[in-house]
Amino acid sequence: MSQTSPVSTTPENINGARPRFFYGWWIVIGGFLMMCTCYTTFVNCSSLFQAHIVSDLHMTIGQYNTGTSLASLISIVATLFMGTLIDKLGARQIASFLVILSALLLFGYSAVTAAWQVYVLAAVSGTLITSGVRLFISVVVTNWFNLKRGLAVSAALCGSGFGGMILSPIASTIIADHGWRTAYVALGVICLVAALPIPIIFFRTRPSEKNLLPLGAEMSEDEVKEAERRSGHSLSEVNVAVGWKVLRKHAGFWLLVLGFLFVGVINGAVSVNMVSNMTSVNNDGTEVITGGHSVVWAGYIMSLYMGVVLVAKVALGWIFDRFGMAGGVLVGSVSCLFACLFLCFPSTNWGPVLAAIFYGIGTCTATIGPSIMISHEYGRRDVGKLTGIAVSATALGGIIGAIVSGIAFDAALSFTPAWIIGIVCSVFMGVTLIASAGMAKGVVARCIASGAPHIDAEGNIIEEAQEEA
Template identity: 30%
Template sequence: MKNSFYNGKIFYGWYIVAAGFVIMATVWGTVYNCASLFIEPISNDLNFLRSQVNATLTIRSATQMIISLFAGKIFSKFNIRKLMMISTLTLFASYFSYSLTSSLAMIYFLTIIVSISTTLLCILPLAIIINNWFNEKRGLAIGIAFMGSGVGGMILNSLAGQWISLYGWRIAYQILAFIMLISILPCTFFIIRTKPKDLGLTPLGSSTNKNKNVVEDEEEVLSLNDATKTIEFWAICLCSVILNISVNSLVYSGSPHLTNIGYSVTFSANVVSLYMGALAIGKIILGKIFDSFNIRSSLTISCSITILGLIGLIFADYYTPLILFIVFGGVASAFNTIATPIIAKKIFDKYDYNSIYGVLAAVGAFGSVIGPLFIGFTFDFSNSYIPSFILSIIFILIALLIFQFTMRKRVN
């Protein structure tokens, strides 16, 4: 642990990680993980169709994808920390305003503002900032920070459900809005710093020679356009879509598949709850894997873990395979949030990382949008989720072959 200290003190980057954990727990854990709780009460109270309220989930994903595409230009033009500070206030105002509206158009508008604020607060800026602070233990740092979304989701889901039952959905929105504000305002205003040099430090694992930072800042940075001329860039894009479609088979099909093959709703919910717990821990595990092995080995392990999770669902008629789904499925579902920023940093370290990671995040989000459609189509065709699991395994094997071919020269 000696590398975790800087001149005898805890390295400040770990405070950044702690702040990231709090932001992910309260923001992502609320905006994304609690969203489904409000669909039924809003529909019933305001006499909206369920599909009309469900559309907010699509709007949220589409907004995230669009903002991610332009993340490079946004973060190069504006200070990341200041954007996070502004987004803290806009997120509170817009999320609180959900409790005051009775118009579907206003709900959609607020969803766009909430989604923009969330995107500029969570995964994209945090991945960039943590990459700035850590040359060593980067995977562990990202894993710990992003683990917050799973922990926050488990806690806030339970609390939000109780608040909706006791006080109604409007009051629940207000309570959650204030929890976010109180939690993240100190993080974005007082703790977060974009780069180590802002505090006169260097990244963990680099030389403490301050002149080294000067040299690094003066190095020529290759553009996103330069990256698009490499086979590795397009291979990662293609495989990111494939893997996110496959991972969605785990995320969105677990509970309905279990009920479809005869398990009770309560049992299925308990299994998914354990799976979400494994997802939270899985972010740290996956981060450690990418810290400990080179790119090709890490990708092989990640793909194998995903396949094991899918096998667990295919044979879920028996209790024992469910352990595969819970344990390995949970780790596999952390791939996009954990592996993508690490892979982007390792392969495109001399490029415009902000722009490249933004595009890769958008590509991953596109795969997440396609995933539910793919699952729904295969289920309607076969009246079973198993074909989507089998096809997902085939997709993963294809992605693994592409990775192995394009990354064959990678030893980092």
């Protein structure tokens, strides 16, 4: 059997002086800006537009949530292929395409006049969100970092918190003063101006394209030990090829996928309904006072939520690094549980505030969790494909959460049943993800015992398994 050619492990810069600024931080900065704009406008700001679109197009909450969610099913299929697309097309081309497509979709939303148009745009934007931005950034940033991986991934993805903190009050003010269509146009222009330049100039898929190694891969054994002593956590990497061929038959991996399905159900229910839960809804001609707060007040609560996300993503990345996978999952699942609990009190001032704080922490599990958990537990082999499967499960969960919450609201004219479902899913989320992390060590040990080939810093096979005697 022929041996796979490894990527060079002796880049030029390793032999000379190490650069003060590691190139991979440009990937983090570009990812941060894409999350600030492209991701935020479709995910974190979407609930600002829900009630207005429903009212103007004479829809119900259930029709809106169900239609847009079913249309987004295409995103699940597209997510499964994103890892392959990154390898074939390159990070720079994909990033540029996604930013431009984001702006065009926002311009399209500003011109909708019928429900079917919303569904068509949702089908494309669903693909853009799950397989185009969050997964793309997670995989590319993971490629560039061994050391400080949790910090790097969370720093890039926390752009959604920063962007939402800025864009939520801007969008809600434009909606109040000039209408929701003008707000969509403004967000589209912001995407182009803020997110396009850095990816075009700096993005590369892997460090080898710049004759570099992932940060920390060049460190000697003594340097690794010293870094572990100073940071307080292990920097060891899975250096055998586990990969998709092994994990497709491993129950622990599918338990991880199931855990992220529960995360998606919670996110799908909360993100699309959060503002309507605080304000009121014209549900097919029936005015339903849910929380009774103004849209502007809700916009400030969303800004608070985004501010929490900004801090929580970095903090949760550090928690994953410092306390392991179980520690990060426990914080995320408990936070989701408390968020759903406080969402049951929308007419109070304290309920939405506390819900925003806890949901801002818990929702970060969906964005930074898949790539960090998979690369840490199973190594870099097939990390794009494996992360894509986990993110697809999150997307499927989001569709389920949005549909179920909309149907529940139409039946009860209250979001409380949806939040009760969210509490139950928070418990299942924590149990399944923590259990999967424990099972990962077993499958890696079996691969080592069976003589699985070793991989280099980018997940390429560097030696074949030893033949059994």
